[in-house]
Amino acid sequence: MIPPLDLTLTPTEAVRALERALRDGLDPETAPPRTGVPVPAGELLLMPAAAGRYAGVKVAGVAPGNPALGLPRITGAYLLLDGPTLRPLALFDGAALTALRTPAVTALALDRLAAPVASHLVLFGAGPQAHGHLAALAGIRPLRRVTVVARRPGPAAALVDRARALGLDARAGGPDAVADADLVVCCTTARTPLFDGRLVPDRAAVAAIGSHEPDAREVDTALVGRSALWVEARAVLAEAGDLLAAFAENGPLPLANLSELVTGAAVVPVDRPRLFKGVGMAWQDLAVAAAQYELHGGGSPGPGPDGLRAEAGET
Known part of the structure; x- marks a missing residue:
């Protein structure tokens, strides 16, 4: 067994x-x-x-x-x-x-893409992934404010209560809250953009992780066009509907991947929004x-030099 x-x-x-x-x-x-x-x-x-x-x-x-x-x-x-x-x-x-690893991936990316003093999180969605993202980001970023944007008042209120229990100033709001955001996280089942990308401040870092489907998107062409773009891997671009839709309208744009972000191989600009699109790998x-x-005590060493290494392509 x-x-x-x-x-x-x-x-x-x-x-x-x-x-x-x-x-x-x-x-x-x-x-x-x-x-x-x-x-x-x-x-x-x-x-x-x-x-x-x-x-x-x-x-x-x-x-x-x-x-x-x-x-x-x-x-x-x-x-x-x-x-x-x-x-x-x-x-x-x-x-x-x-539910654990997806928020962790987003937090890993946004911890490097966000401004050091980023404190206002605008969170789209109120399901399990939204709760997971709140916990993950609160654990590694100096959050002070959270605005929850969700379709259903009940789940939105529950997420607001959870944020307040973490000591954060939290409330429900509308899509225009992105105009005052330092961090924007989209974890919904939306098929069309959730907000006007022109409102997002240059200082903000945004993550769109709600789908891995080529015909679904949470952010619009305006935001994609004015942002520095990051993905988990260029190899999964075919699943990144947020980017595919924008590229179909205005042509492809440069991308950097999560490894390049973590290792510092790609420079993070500060003069425009930074957008991370995640699909899960x-x-x-x-x-x-x-x-x-x-x-749990099942093995040693951990996922370091003798654990998880470069052989990710082995099957």
Whole structure:
């Protein structure tokens, strides 16, 4: 029997696991691609990765009709394997892993893209990812204010209450709140832009992580056109609808990836907004799952030089 493990990593520990993987040489451009298969309930995703001492695979379901049934939109399981032998090591709840690693990826990016004194977060969405992003960003940034922008008053109020419990000045607001934002995070199921990108200040850093679909977008062409652009990897641009739609209108623009951001290989400008588009990649699940496994006492060393290294493309 493969032991199921709970995810007890803090959001900040998940951020550091991702950072270590990239600093130790993992190249997101060589990571295996995600496979998506349409099914009647939505989409099934298969996300394999291998790096150093570990391999793993996430089988995830995206079921848009689930929330109406009181069920999570994202389902699935993650199987962590011993890299050299492919022997199963541990099983994790796939939805819980996604809810932990996605905010950690955003926090890793925004921690470097945001101004040092950035303190006002405008957060679009009020679901599990919004709650996860609030926790992750509050753990690594000097936040003081949070404005929640959401369609439903009840979930928005719950997220405001959670932000206040963290000691933050929090309230619900509208899309125009981006005009006074230092950080903007979009984690919604929107298919069309959520706000007017012309309102975003030059000082702001923005993350759009709500979809991995080429025909869905949370930010508009105006924001893309005036921003410095960052992605997890150029190899996943085909899933980045926010960028694809803008490029189709005005032509492609230069991109830098998350590894270049973390290692300092790409310069972060300060004279315009910085936009990070995330779609989720399998190496991120592996980095966080391996860190959790080793925290549990299942292995050593951690995801450093002898753990997660540059062999992300091995399958």
